[in-house]
Amino acid sequence: MMIDGTSATAGVGSKTSRRGYLTKAGLATGALASLSGCAGVLGSSDDMDTVTMVLTPGTPADTEQRYMPMKNLIEGEVDVSVEMQVPQDYSAVRPALESEQAEIGMDDITLISNPDLMDVYGTTVTGGSAFYFSMMVTQPDSDIEQRTDIEGRTMAFADRLSTSGSIFALYALKQAGLNVGEAPDGDPVDFEGSWSNHDIALEKVGNGEADAATTYGGNGVPHIPEDTELPDRVTEYSTALDTIGTETPQFRPFWWSFPIPKQPVYTRATWDSPLRDEIGEVLLNSDQSQIEQYYPDDYDEEELPFTTLRDTSMEDYEPVITRLNDLGIELGE
Template identity: 80%
Template sequence: MTDGNSADVGAGRTTSRRGFIIKSGVAAGALTGLAGCSSVLGDSGSSNTITMVLTPGTPADARRRYKPMQNLIEGEVGVDVEMQVPQDYSAIRPALESEQAEIGMDDITLISNPDLMDVYGTTVTGGSAFYFSMMVTNPDSGIDERTDIEGKTMAFADKLSTSGSIFAVYALKEAGLDVGDAPSGQPVDFEGSWSNHDIALEKVGNGEADAATTWGGNGIPHIAEDTELPDRVEEKSSFLDTMETETPRFRPFWWSFPIPKQPVYARATWDDPAKEEIGNVLLNSDQDLIEQYYPEDYNEEELPFTTLADTSMEEYEPVIMRLNDLGIELGE
C-alpha cells in the first residue's frame, strides 16, 4: 500500500481514509516517564541520507538484523540509509514529526497518528506476515498458566511494545489478575518490570523474575524442540526452525493469537522521489533478492524482513482495542 492512510480527527475518534476507527484516547496525551527523541537520535545526517528508525533493542543486534534491508534499499534505489535505534518507542514519533527520520517500522507509532505516515505494508518473514506474543518461565518454576503469576514477578519489554507489554498485560487482565495502571504504572496482583525483549529474558534466566513476555522471534530459540505448540503457532510462526538454538532454556505457558508483524512506513511530509521507489522495492522484494544483500556471515534466521504484504489499519485493530482497554494514551 503506497497511498498511506490519512485521517480526520474529530471529537472522540480518528477515522482513516479506509474508514477504520481509532477510538478516543489513543491519539491524545502522553504515556509518562518515557524519554523524548532529540537526545536519542541526535543528528540524522546529511540531506542525502535517509534515516530509518528501527524498533528499540540492543543497537548492534538491531542494526545487524536489518542490514540486508538497508543494503537492499541502498543497492536498488541508490541512496544512503542510516539506521537509528532509539532507547524506547516514545522516541520514534517525535523523530518523524521533527523530520529527523524518514522511515519507521512499528505499529504503535503508526496507530498514534496514521495521518503522519504513508504505509508501505507489513513485514513478511519466512512466508508469514504474523508473529506471536509469548510468556515464558524457567522449566521447573511451577508456573503453568497466567493466573499463576499472582504474587510473582513478570518481566516485560518496553512499555509500548505490542508483544512484549501491551498484549501480555491485557492477557493477564483477561485472566482475572488486577493489572492496576500497567504498563504506565505498577500492577496490583503481581510485580512488573519493563526494559526490552532481551533483558526481560535475561531477568528470568538469572532469577530476577519468575516469568517474562517477549515476541516469538526472541523467545522461540530458547524453547525445547519437543515443546508442544498450539496449532496457530505451528501454522503461522516463521521462527520454528530456531527452536533450541539459544540458552538458557525456557518453557512457554501462554501464546497470543497471530499478530500482524510490524508495518514499514514513511513520514507523510517526506517529499522525495526515493520515497515511492523504496516502497516499490520493499513490496516487490523476495527471498532470492534479499539474499543478494546479506553481509558476510549473516545468519538468515536473524532476518526480520523478506518482503512486505499490502495491508491497512484494519489489521492493527486488535492492538488499538488493547491500547484503549488499558487506557494507554499515545503522545501528540
Template identity: 70%
Template structure:
C-alpha cells in the same frame, strides 16, 4: 530509518540486509539506521523530520495521518508473529493467575508483544494490572526493559517469568516443544527452537499478530519515498539474500518482503491498547 528499540548492535546487524537492499536498489539513496532508546522517542523524531522511515505499529497507530504505510513485513512466508509468556522449566507458574504476588519481566512498556498483549491477557484472566504499563500493576510486580533483558531477568532468577516475541523467545524453547495449531501455522521461527540457551517453557501464546509495518513520514517530499516502497514490496528471498553481509545469520532476518496492508489489519492491537488504557496518541 528508525529500527525497533532494543540492543543497538543486534538491531543494526539484523536489519543490515534491508539497509543494503534499499541502498543497492534505489539510486541516490543512503539509508542510515538508528536504534531509538524506546518507542516513545520514535514519533518525535518523525514529526521533527529527523527521520524518514519507521517500522513499529505503536507509532503508526499513535498518529496514522503523519505516516504513509508501505506494508507489513513478511519473514519465512508469514506476515504474523506471536507474543508468548515464558518460565523456567519445572516452574510452579503454569497458568496466568499463578503470577499473582510474583515478579514478571516485560519488554518496553509500549511493546505490543512484550507488554500490551501480556497485560491484556493477565487482566482478562482476572488479575488487577492497575495503571500498567504506565504505572505499576497491583496483583503482581513488574519490570519493563526490553525483549533481551526480560529474558535475562528470567534466566538470572530476578523474575518468575518473562514476556517477549516469538523471534526472541522461540529459540529458547527445547527442540520439539509442542505449540498451538495457530502458532504452527503462522510462525516463521519454529525452526529456531533449541538454538539458544538457557531454555524456557511457554505457558501462554497470543493469537497471530500482524508483523511490524514499515512506513514513511507523509511530510517527506521526495520521489525516492515511493521508489523505496516499490523496492520493499517487490523484494523476495532471492533478492534480499544478495544483500546479506559476510557471515550473516539468516535466522536473524526480519524481512523478505512486504504484504500490502492497511490500518484495519492492526485493529486488534488498538483494541488491546484501549483495554489496558494506553492511548497511542498521547
C-alpha cells in the same frame, strides 16, 4: 482522547499520557536523546541522498545487524544512502518523524498514534508469514502453568509500549482475572512488573530476577526445548520454529497470543521526494532470492526480519488498538 478503533486515529500522539507519564515538552529533544548513536541531525529533508530509518528499540549493534540486508537492498536498488538509528524506547520514534529527522519507521504503536503522520508501505513478511506471536515463558521447573499463576509473582516485560512484550501480555493477564493496576505506566496490583527490552526480560528469568517474562516469538522460541508441544496456530504461522532449542538458557512457554500482524514499515507523510515511492516499490517487490543477494558475509539468516512487504491497512492493527483502549492507554500529544 481514547483511540477510536473504527476510524482513523488522527490527533493522538505516541506518548502515553494517562497520568502525565510523558509530556509534549520533551518531544523535540527526546527524539535526539533517545536515538542511539545520534550526533546532530539524523536525516534531512533538504538532502535526500541520505535517508534515516528508525528501527525498533533494542541493542543497537544487534538490531542494526539484523536489518543490514534491508539497508543493503534499498541502497543497492535505489540511489540513496540509508542511515539506521536504534531508539532507546518506542516513545522516541514519532518525535523523530515529526521533526523530520527521520524518513522511515517500522513500529505499529507509532503508526497507530497518528495515521495522518505516516504513509504505510506495508507489513513485513519473513518466511512467508506476515504474523508473529507474543509469548510468556518461565523456568522449566517453575510451578507456573497458566496466566493466573502470575498472581503474587514477578513478571518481566519488554518496553512499556512493545506490542508483544508488554501490551498483549498485560491484556492477557487482565483477561485472566488479574489486576494489572496502572500498568504499563504505573504498577500492577496482583503481581510485580518490570519493563526493559526483550533480551533483558529473558535474562531476568534466567538469573532469577523474575518468575516469568513476555517477549516475541522470534526472541523466545530459540530458548524453548525442541520437544515443546506448540499450539496449531503457532506451528502454522510462526517463522521462528527452525530456531527452536538453539539458545540457552531454556525456558518453558505457558501462554501464546493469537497471530499478530508483524511490524509495518511506513514513511512520514511530509517526506516530499521521489525516493519515497522508489523505496516503497523496492520493498513491496522484494522476495527471498533477492534479499539473499544483500546478506553481509557474516549474516545469520535466522535473524532476518524482512523479505518483502504485504499490502496492509490500519484495519490489520485493530487488535492492537483494542488492547490499548482496554488498558486505558492514551497515546496523547
